[in-house]
Amino acid sequence: MKILITGADGFIGSHLTEELVRQGHDVRAFVLYNSFNSWGWLDESPIRDELDVFAGDIRDPHGVKQAMKGCDAVYHLAALIAIPFSYHSPDTYVDTNVKGTLNVVQAARDLGTKVIHTSTSEVYGTARFVPITEEHPLQGQSPYSASKIGADQIAMSFYLSFQTPVSIVRPFNTYGPRQSARAVIPTIITQIASGQRRIKLGSLHPTRDFNYVKDTVAGFIAAGRSERSVGEVINIGSNYEVSIGETARIIAEAMGAEIEIETDDLRLRPEKSEVERLWADNSKARELLGWAPEYGGKEGFKLGIAETAEWFTNPQQLAKYKAGVYNI
Structure with missing residues (x-):
């Protein structure tokens, strides 16, 4: 085509x-x-x-x-x-x-x-x-x-x-290689990869279905x-729900880092604008398309995080990101 x-x-x-x-x-x-x-x-x-x-x-x-x-x-x-x-x-x-x-x-x-x-x-x-x-x-x-x-x-x-x-x-x-640092997973990875251990994030309790x-x-x-x-x-979607806080812990574990999380007010959405919970039902995609995630569930998520962290920690790729600057 x-x-x-x-x-x-x-x-x-x-x-x-x-x-x-x-x-x-x-x-x-x-x-x-x-x-x-x-x-x-x-x-x-x-x-x-x-x-x-x-x-x-x-x-x-x-x-x-x-x-x-x-x-x-x-x-x-x-x-x-x-x-x-x-x-x-x-x-x-x-x-x-x-x-x-x-x-x-x-x-x-x-x-x-x-x-x-x-x-x-x-x-x-x-x-x-x-x-x-x-x-x-x-x-x-x-x-x-x-x-x-x-x-x-x-x-x-x-x-x-x-x-x-x-x-x-x-x-x-x-999420994955090449994603903008305005997204939460690259934000965490690039901060850790650049040597920071006090990681600046917004709200930790919202959940997401990462794909x-x-x-x-x-x-x-x-x-x-x-x-x-x-x-x-x-x-x-992956049909797996995980909080932002737990996501940060999974990333830190994959990268072998001990981190502390600091709430940065600049990264907080207005209260009524924050999407508190996302969790996909992917049964329609399975039925109509024959599609299913290869990186589903907690173990699939950990595998995807490991592949993503490996790409971002390549010095040639990391140099493209400004880990110390909040990217809106």
């Missing part, structure tokens, strides 16, 4: 791009235009020379449509995803996440392209019941999550209104291949 990946220069997007190339697909990587001609994580990718790269901006409908021409499917991952920055600059989240998604599905309607749209577990807000199924109410507890709810609804509206083939993949908290990036990528690809995914919202 000829496949377009928006956000191919990012964390999940670069892993997805590499895997689809390995599987023999003709991949066009949509990266954010910049004057440095940087392709993000793809600059260092072993498959860089095999890519058809399109530099553009997801907010530009003309460019999006040009990039999608000739493609059988588009994996739409381009988005602003940092929750703290959405408190700071919410308007950019509407432009990028909502309008950007509209540009993708509008072009897909005109061109007959299948869309695999990226959602997020943050759209559920604090769990009202667990494990969280796809029928759980949506709660916009941050400008980021509100923008993603809007993006999901725009995408699904094109399926319902125009029969545009849209599948919505809803990954829970993905290793290899599993998330496999879920995306399974949704892209399956006709049963069209018109559906599908959770991609």
Whole structure:
């Protein structure tokens, strides 16, 4: 297949791009235009020379449509995803996440392209019941999550209104090599790897369902291949719940470090904006896609953490991160 990946220069997007190339697909990587001609994580990718790269901006409908021409499917991952920055600059989240998604599905309607749209577990807000199924109410507890709810609804509206083939993949908290230090697992790892033993974090009691990036990528690809995914919202999660505090302890153990945790007020979300609990029901993905996490449960989580820590502690990779600076 000829496949377009928006956000191919990012964390999940670069892993997805590499895997689809390995599987023999003709991949066009949509990266954010910049004057440095940087392709993000793809600059260092072993498959860089095999890519058809399109530099553009997801907010530009003309460019999006040009990039999608000739493609059988588009994996739409381009988005602003940092929750703290959405408190700071919410308007950019509407432009990028909502309008950007509209540009993708509008072009897909005109061109007959299948869309695999990226959602997020943050759209559920604090769990009202667990494990969280796809029928759980949506709660916009941050400008980021509100923008993603809007993006999901725009995408699904094109399926319902125009029969545009849209599948919505809803990954829970993905982690792994290349993730931004604005996320909690890289924050912990990079602080420890840089020699710090008093680790600065926000709230420790919230729970998350962490999903290793290899599993998330496999879920995306399974949704892209399956006709049963069209018109559906599908959770991609490990079905394992762990607190932030316990996550820090697991990371410290994997890295052989004794740590103390210090609460940093800058890292705390506003009280009503904090998502207290996330735990995925992944039975729909198992049934429709035949997908199951390889890194599931506590032992799978420990394995994923070990692989992630190994990547981050490579001096060449660690040098890319500013462990002493809070990244919103």
